[in-house]
Amino acid sequence: MEDSYLYYPGCTLKTKASDYEDSAMKVMEALGKPLVEMDDWYCCGAVQSLATDDIMHQIAPIRTMCCAQEQGEDTVVTLCDMCYNVLKQANERMKENEDDLETMNEFLTEDPDYELGVEVYHILQILSDMKGEIEKAVKEPLDGLKVASYYGCMLLRPDTVAIDDGEDPSIMEDILELTGVELIENEKRTECCGSYHTVNRADIVEKRVKEIVGHAKEDGAEAIALSCPLCQFNLDFHQRATEFDLPVFYFTELLALAMGLEPEMKKHKIDPKSLLEKKEIME
């Protein structure tokens, strides 16, 4: 696919994080490299398994690699940080461990063998190589909007799959800069949001959110930008336990706005529209 990218959505992008899919699709379409959803794909498993004998948990991500291979593609693009992390780790493991690959292919008898010819990329990596195009496509710069970027864990850890420097990343800021926003330094940007503790230990997540959002706010941020649907949910939803109300954007939503597109933005808990109206970005 020369003029498009094979896109692996993952389950969250089809439910809670549909705003992210919507805005990313619009941005990539406008940049002339549309995301094309895979014919078949499977849930990545969401959390990279840490058990010692966990080959069972590698089946789903590798099955998705097989689907890409079946479509004759060598590149799969994800939007979700968790999917990126799980798919990438499983794929790297097959490359490094011949025995695991053999075990996998023995089990996946209904499909042709996986030949290791597929690479996994996060959308930030793709857009990072398209800065020239983005610059040209920005029609309505978001002047004066003060945004703190946030990475969380999954894009940067473990370092075998990190898309940027684990301690001092800049890949997201370098892209956001092109939208005209004023970037606010956020020292908590590589810390954990509390992740799946959201299910049964909301108190842990609330503490994390207070820290992360609190620091951003203190440094003057009016909004947060990120790329992970789970981080988005935690930072957005759990602010209700704090005194803050900073909108939490997918970075593609800001890109879309700056490019004069119309992202849906309908699943935010803290409605970003009043801030955007105040900043005269939206009417």
Place this chain on the structure above:
Amino acid sequence: MNENEEEVNEDQEMIEIFVMGKRYNVPKGLTIMTALEYAGYKFVRGCGCRGGFCGACSTVYRTEDEYKLKMDLACQTAVEDGMFLVQLPFVPAVREEFDIEEVDPEEHDNVMLDYYPEIARCVSCNTCTKSCPQDIEVMDYVQAALRGDIERCAELSFDCIQCGLCSIRCPADIKHYHLAQLARRITGRYIDKNSDELDKRVEEIKEGKYDEEMKEMVEMELEKLKETYDTRDIKEEG
């Protein structure tokens, strides 16, 4: 002597099967179900239409020199020499109760996950698909449900006869066939478009348009009724 035994002629080639570990000689060419009856078993449960439609006769078997367990419908599978057999009379899988008025997909993030959260444990091993006697892409419809694509779940599972073999084999304890039924019910109630043709036909019936034809058929001789059925002409309306 049961009816199957009568059909067997003297020169019939016999094969050896094992039913719950016990050896029997049965004629070649029987289905698993008729072979079990030939061996003297009488079905009280685990047997229904005998035509591969009802899903009641799920069976587990193994063939000689093969370590893998196989799954099928007993009424649709021929016995082979050296087969090890057992019948499954019932699959006691849990089916979640729901009120059809409360499963509007627009009102839930993912209604399928709300009723069957265990689908999130799917590791894509595909054992369900391999066990399906209907050749349904079972894993794919579970994955569709997981991402909230109810319509695709309903469409892929349309041929399900609810035999339950998928759920017996699943390492994640997913109840595929009940999940799929929920998807089809939701699709019928909330997603599929209403059929104007159906409303029209119901109205016609109420108005008595078919009363005369119906009366005629009820009173018809059996042979004439059969002939009428065989020569019926089905036309698309409009």
